[in-house]
Amino acid sequence: MxxxxxxxxxxxxxxxxxxxxxxxxxxxxxxxxxxxxxxxxxxxxxxxxxxxxxxxxxxxxxxxxxxxxxxxxxxxxxxxxxxxxxxxxxxxxxxxxxxxxxxxxxxxTAPEETPGLKDKLWYKEIFDFYTIEGAVALNNFFKTWQGGELVVNIAELPYKCPVAPLEFVFFADAFFTERGLRDKVNITYVTPLPGAFTKPRATKMLGELLKSKNINIIPDFNVAEVNNDEKKIVDYAGKEVKFDCLVSVPTNxxxxxxxxxxxxxxxxxxxxxxxxxxxxxxxxxxxxxxxxxxxxxxxxxxxxxxxxxxxxxxxxxxEGRPYTASFDGHANCYIETGYGKGTLIDFNYDTEPLAGSFPFPGVGPFGLLKVTRTNHYGKLIFRWLYWHILLKGKEMPIDSEMQMAGKKL
Amino acid sequence: MSTKSLAGVNVDVNEEGYLTDASQWTKEVALAIASEEGIELTDQHFEVIDYIRNKVAGGEALTIRGINKSGVVDAKTFYQLFPGAPLKKATKIAGVPKPVSCI
The missing domain is CATH 3.50.50.60 (FAD/NAD(P)-binding domain)
Structure with a gap:
C-alpha cells in the first residue's frame, strides 16, 4: 500500500x-x-x-x-x-x-513579533480580526465605542488576504455613518506599502475610493513598536500615529x-x-x-x-511523467466597499488587476475594478459555494488559469 | 532603459535609475548614486551594501525583517543609514533591482 x-x-x-x-x-x-x-x-x-x-x-x-x-x-x-x-x-x-x-x-498571525502589540491593551483597545477571538472581541468593543482615532495597521508583508484591511476600513466607514458616529470616528489606514495596494491600476482605484470615503492613508510605514501608555504606533523612522482603537494585521x-x-x-x-x-x-x-x-x-x-x-x-x-500543469499565481478577490456594494480584482504573477467583466467576457455578471451591487452579492453567495462546492473539491465555474478575455489593457 | 555616466563610467540603468547589470557596479558607482540620493557612504553603509549584494546574488528576497536579523545592522540603524525608504535606496546604491512586494 x-x-x-x-x-x-x-x-x-x-x-x-x-x-x-x-x-x-x-x-x-x-x-x-x-x-x-x-x-x-x-x-x-x-x-x-x-x-x-x-x-x-x-x-x-x-x-x-x-x-x-x-x-x-x-x-x-x-x-x-x-x-x-x-x-x-x-x-x-x-x-x-x-x-x-x-x-x-x-x-x-504572530502579534508577538511586534513589540508592544500583544500587551496590556490587547483585546481592550488593540485588536486583530484574523482570528475568531479577535473578531468577536472587536465586535463587543464597537458596540459601545463612542468614537476617536480608529487606526488600521498592517505590520508586515506578506499577509493573508491583502484586500481584507481595505474592506475593513470601507465597512467601518459605513458602520459608523449608519450609527451617526462618523464625524467622531477618524479612520486612518497605515500600511508598509507605498499606496493602497501593490499594482498601479488597483492602487489608483482603491486609493481614490479611500479618499472619497474620507479615510486617511499613511503609506511606507513599517511599524517598529506599539506604545501602550501613549497609545501610538511608531515606525523605524520614528514616525508616530496616535490611536484610540488600533486594529492590527499582525505579522504572518x-x-x-x-x-x-x-x-x-x-x-x-x-x-x-x-x-x-x-x-x-x-x-x-x-x-x-x-x-x-x-x-x-x-x-x-x-x-x-x-x-x-x-x-x-x-x-x-x-506516474513518472514530466509535469504538465503550471501555476500562474492566479488570485481572484471580491472586495467589500460598504453600503451593499463591492468591487472585484483578478490577477496573477505577471498580469496586474485590470478593468473589465468577469467571468464571462463582456457579460459579467461581475465588474472588475468597478463598484457594483452584484459584486457584493458575489461575495455573499461565495460562503455557500465554499462550504458546499469548493471544500468538497467539486468543480467551480472559474478557470484555474487567469483569462485575459473580458479585460481592458 | 538608458545609459548613464556615473563616476566616469557608463552604466545601464532603468527608468528609475536602478542598474540593470549588477556586474557594472563598483564602489565608485555606489558613491556616485549615493551622493545623488544625498547620502555620504561610510564603512557601515558598505557592510549593508555587501550583505544586500550577496543576498541578491543568492536569489534571496530582501526584507526589513531579514536585514534586522542579518547581524549586520538592526532595522533602526538601517533606517538611519538610508533615510526615508531604506530598502529602495539601499538597493539602488548596491546596484541591484528594486525589491518588489507581491501580494
Missing part, C-alpha cells in the same frame, strides 16, 4: 483530500490527513463579525463534515517532518511514513512545525517552485496554500486555483 500524507486540514488540505481520494484508487493508495484542530473556520467571514453582520456561528463547522469517505483523519499536533526519512513525527511519539507529502499548514508566519523541521525561510514559509508547486528541496513533497512562499496573494482563491494544478502535477509525479 502506498501512502499519501496531507498535513493541515484547512481550505487547501481539505480540497486536496477530496480531489485525490477520487483520483487515487483505494486498493493502492492510503490517504491520511492530519490537523491539530477539529473546527473549520470560514475565514473570509471573520471580516463581517466586528460589524455584527455575521456571528461566530456563521463561520464555524466541524472539519469532519468535509472529509471524504476513505481518508484517515488524525487530530494531533505535528512535531516535525523528517524529509530524509520520508517521515512525519506527531505528538507522543506517533510516526507516519509517506511516499508523497502535501504540506498545507497555512499561515498564522508559517506554522512553527516548519521551523522545527528546518524547512522554511525566515518567516517559516516553505520554498516552493512557483509553477510546479513542488517543494524546492524535496522531490516527493508538494506545498499548497499559505504555507508556500509563492510570490502571489495568500488567499483561499489562490489555494483553490493551485489545487487543480497540484492534483495534475502530483499524478504526473506518481
Amino acid at each position: 502506498k501512502k499519501l500524507l496531507i498535513l493541515g486540514a484547512g481550505t487547501a488540505g481539505t480540497m486536496m483530500a477530496n480531489k485525490l481520494r477520487k483520483k487515487l484508487t483505494r486498493d493502492e493508495w492510503d490517504i491520511t490527513i492530519v490537523d491539530q484542530y477539529k473546527t473549520h473556520y470560514y475565514q473570509p467571514g471573520f471580516l463581517f463579525i466586528p460589524f455584527g453582520m455575521y456571528s461566530a456561528q456563521d463561520v464555524i463547522k466541524p472539519k469532519s463534515d468535509f472529509f471524504p469517505i476513505g481518508v484517515n483523519v488524525i487530530y494531533s499536533k505535528i512535531e516535525k517532518i523528517v524529509p530524509a526519512e520520508n517521515q512525519v513525527q506527531l505528538a507522543e511519539g506517533v510516526v507516519l511514513n509517506y511516499d508523497y507529502l502535501i504540506i498545507a499548514t497555512g499561515t498564522r 508566519m508559517g506554522d512553527e512545525m516548519i521551523e522545527r523541521s528546518n524547512m522554511g525561510d525566515d518567516m517559516n514559509f516553505v520554498p516552493t517552485d512557483k509553477h510546479t508547486l513542488q517543494a524546492r528541496d524535496y522531490k516527493n513533497i508538494f506545498v499548497i496554500g499559505d504555507a508556500a512562499n509563492l510570490p502571489t496573494s495568500k488567499a483561499g482563491s489562490v489555494a483553490h486555483f493551485a489545487s487543480e494544478i497540484l492534483e495534475e502535477n502530483l499524478m504526473c509525479a506518481i
